[in-house]
Amino acid sequence: MxxxxxxxxxxxxxxxxxxxxxxxxxxxxxxxxxxxxxxxxxxxxxxxxxxxxxxxxxxxxxxxxxxxxxxxxxxxxxxxxxxxxxxxxxxxxxxxxxxxxxxxxxxxxxxxxxxxxxxxxxxxxxxxxxxxxxxxxxxxxxxxxxxILQHRDSRNINVPWYAQTTDFTCGPACLLMAMGALQAGRMLERREELQIWREATTVFMTSGHGGCSPQGLALAAARRGFRVRLQVSMAGPLFLDGVRDEHKKDVMRLVHEEFMAQLGTTDVEQVLGGPLDLPRVLNDGGQP
CATH class of the missing domain: 3.40.630.30 (Gcn5-related N-acetyltransferase (GNAT))
Structure with a gap:
């Protein structure tokens, strides 16, 4: 029965x-x-x-x-x-x-x-x-x-879900998902989420934890063997407006300059400015 x-x-x-x-x-x-x-x-x-x-x-x-x-x-x-x-x-x-x-x-x-x-x-x-x-x-x-739900325009790359475990590691969580999508079988672990944050953060504030810069995240991905194209809308370090102390701003600038120097020794492609043509990227097979 x-x-x-x-x-x-x-x-x-x-x-x-x-x-x-x-x-x-x-x-x-x-x-x-x-x-x-x-x-x-x-x-x-x-x-x-x-x-x-x-x-x-x-x-x-x-x-x-x-x-x-x-x-x-x-x-x-x-x-x-x-x-x-x-x-x-x-x-x-x-x-x-x-x-x-x-x-x-x-x-x-x-x-x-x-x-x-x-x-x-x-x-x-x-x-x-x-x-x-x-x-x-x-x-x-x-x-x-x-x-379990396959959309008609579903792409070939299956992006695994990873929920950030802190309020300040959204960038590392996104990078973990991207690496997991491109490298089958790659484990997405909290220890690497926090390690990437340590490698990529530039923010120096009186309290709380800082976020990651695009340059730091690009370096973290390149160190792990991925080919990276970095496109940013502005030169210089981000988040400076959120810091009042000039000494702390100087520290953030120095960290950013070091990231830029390290990027110069890699094959990371860097693009400054210009619109990111998302429809074209998606039509060419790109995946968010």
Whole structure:
């Protein structure tokens, strides 16, 4: 008899908790967590049932205002493993995400769970980040992503998503995504996000952290073996207007001058001024 798939209800709580105990030794969902997901979460909790027996569940959460969905948890009862139930739950979760206009589905999985990793990769999920010390027992996690909505004008390059982990590393996060798109299998890690920021920042302020200059980011990419074309609308260091102290402005100018000197020793192509003809770039195969 084929399993029946449906939305979970509060009456499923005992069976869900029993399944959680059977499948996981750490990071278990509690009764309160399950109840929230069933009654109030912006997401879906699907269960697979045969007769009176709960064989598995999967939770997908949606992020308001974004095209991202997250597979929060999936569990398969021991007696149902190897039957294709995991694939069936994934397909239904992806369908739920599509109904909510999501283009991408992301998930985390323990790095020491090869069976789960194989399931996801067989079904089109791509590794794009390694997160250290993610679980309660300090195990690392792989972050995977799948594009579930294919636009008609979808380009050949699949750009992995990486969310910046600080308020001041938007540039390094963008560079990580670009490098991940151009170099298949490249891990997007926080340690490199912060390292690129250290290499590329020029800002010197009384408080807070500074952002990155385009020259610093170009150098960071070139050091990692990428061919770079740098186009800027103005010469000189950015963000000077945000600093009042002349000594600090001098430091920023010196850092910028050193970046320019280093760029002169590389094959980075530099373009000053001129409009960036985005329609032409996109028509030529460029991808944001």
């Amino acid at each position: 084929n399993p029946v798939f449906r939305l979970a209800v509060v009456e499923d709580l005992p069976a869900l908790l029993a399944l959680e105990q059977q499948c996981f030794t750490t990071d278990r969902l509690t009764s309160r967590s399950f109840q929230w997901m069933i009654t109030r979460a912006h997401g879906r909790l699907l269960v697979a049932q045969r007769g009176e027996q709960l064989l598995g569940y999967a939770v997908v959460l949606f992020h308001r205002g974004t095209s991202l969905a997250r597979l929060y948890s999936i569990a398969i009862a021991e007696q149902a493993r190897g039957s294709g139930l995991g694939k069936q739950l994934l397909e239904r979760i992806e369908a739920c995400a599509l109904e909510h206009d999501c283009a991408y589905l992301r998930l985390e999985v323990r790095i020491d769970n090869p069976a789960a990793i194989a399931l996801y990769e067989r079904n089109g999920y791509r590794r794009f980040a390694l997160i250290h010390d993610y679980y309660q027992d300090h195990a690392d996690a792989l972050r995977l992503e799948k594009r």
